[in-house]
Amino acid sequence: MAMLEVEHLRKSFGGLTATNDVSFHVNQGEIVSIIGPNGAGKSTVFNLITGVYRPDAGDVRFEGKSIVGKSTNQVVDLGIARTFQNLRLFTNLTVLENVLISQHHRLRSNWLAAVFRTPSYRRQERSMREVATEKLGFFGPRLQSFRLHQPVYVLSYANRRRTEMARAMATGAKLLLLDEPSAGMNPKETSEITQIIRRMRDEGGYTIVLVEHKMNLVGEISDRVVVLDYGEKIAEGEYRSVVNDPKVIEAYLGKKAADDKREELADG
């Protein structure tokens, strides 16, 4: 059984149908990319999965159970965490605090126990800090030591993206939805983040759904690619077959390029 099953998902905003009858699934341990031109509805799919929006029709099942109608924080409890396309860190708080906050929902002490710092609370606080450094450790030593105590607003853009990914990992989720993790990064940082995403799967055991515009990143790490255009799924499959699909080329480059490709395929 697939870990995440999205079935016939539909969502409109007024007259605009942002997502129309989108279905796909993600198996445990996979890296699946969702690509598509701007405004194709990729982020909307993430928002529908995580309960930010409620779908007009269709179903989202996680580990066999429908999660439609659950609030965003309940979805995190179940094991799905995300990052945001436009960085939503807790800017005035430190790197460490950011990564601790996403573990708060697993705290098993009530607020009085926290005020009086009971032994059980202290133990959990310690293990939360260990988890935080472990997750930040995915990005090498650059978010460790004194960086832990720096407020997020002094970080570079790339480091903020990394902090946000560490924060999502620390929730304890099994499935991570990464919305353009390499946006704003230079080519070197992008190739590094590509390796890190792969290690997140291989070493961290996370299943990953990725929204990306950078095709070499997508091509390098995706097991499967889902292509959206105007809210509809137009293709799905391995990266190489998908990028040769005339429909995909049409969505990205226009009708003429697609016709050329059709001819080329017919010839070959």
Added chain:
Amino acid sequence: MARIVTPTAFDAIDPAKRIRNVALTLLAVGVGVLVLWLLEGAGSTKLVQALALFAIWGVATVSLNLINGTLGILSLGHHGFMLIGGYTTGLLMLDEAARQRILTSARSTMTEETLALSVSNLLRGVGLDALTTPETLWVRFLIAIFLGGLLAAFAGLLVGTPSLRLRGDYLAIVTFGFGEIIRLTASTRLFSAYTNGALGFPGVTSEFGKSIWWTFGVLAFTVFVISKLKYSSYGRAMQAIREDEIAAQAMGVNVAYHKILGFVISAFFAGVAGGLWVSWLGGVRLDFFLFQLTFFFLVAISAGGTGSITGVLLGTAVVVFVRQYGDPLEENYTIQTWLYIASATLALAAAGAVLFRTLRRLRPRLHWGSWVLLGGAAVAAVVAAVDPAVIEGTFRGFGMRAIFLSVLLIVIMVFRPEGMLGRTEFSWSWLLREQRTGPTDEERTQDAWMSNPAFRSDAGAAASREVEGPSDAAAPDDDEGGR
């Protein structure tokens, strides 16, 4: 495998310094207690009263800041919570003589049943007669302020609920409305049997509200609970809500629960502060709980710094000082004196403007506005010096205290918008300048080394390997998703 660098201890305080800090704290508390004891012995009632008021308002400001500073919700209804706590404590602690007087008074709207409500009767009811003696008054007072806090906390639950749907200004207006509704309904017929309508009642014991020990004891407890809460996982979750509510929820924080929790805890301590406040005043009346009270608290927390509990206390000290020692501001002076004061104020404002422009590196430093201010100052000074007959007479500056505080707040907001202490808590290492504000030079070099992949063998190797892009020529280009 990721090389996990063990962080240089999370709370990087070495044990020797920790012992020193504890010793210094004990010493400071010892000195403080000694000073308070001497002051009380010296019989300086005015100072003792001011100190007690500082502690009482400190309870209110520290608790208000849990909503305003930590949760980041502008709440304007704190005086309403205090009223609930105050009236509860007042009614439950009213002394026997006062009860008799109210009962026989023709204008009173209280009934025999409501006047029978007291902690003593409650304790007698459960057979604890031993606690109704005059020596155990303090036990009854503690019970009363606790019950007052509980009732206020319940109101906090009600006021907190709209915070789940509303945001920003709209929510501020709702909290303000709630505060006023609480005050106005207290005087209506619905509750006048308990509150004695607009009259209120005197005769609440002042033994605790004017005692430094009791007020500072309650303040210490409040600061303990609120600071431990703020610097716990719960406090972090609340600050996350302040920073970005959507992100907090997306990271698993139950936003509704934490908002309500903040409101309830804050309202509880406001209720306790209200109990101490009526005891300090020696009675209960509706106009002890005007919005002005919340205004003073807001000035205190904004001036001191909403990010810092010690900053809030510092701001409270300033506000209480102006309130208690600001009488000279509101006395009768000749118009000549007022003109000198106006002249000095204008000159100070001009100096402030120059300072501001210098700090912000604005040119020219002497803006024409400063010249206008200086000109005004000169004119006022000259007129006062010549003292023409037309300006004879005296003038009394009613409300000067509030104006002074408002001006003070404006000045602080212009020069230091984050408040006097900003986000720093007072601590010994801060006082002794041991606190680190940034990386040391050593760490800087280490950082340069760390973030340069060429120097690293493990992660660097993978990262520096050039990634071959898809060989297919028709592959859509990088970053280029647009149509």
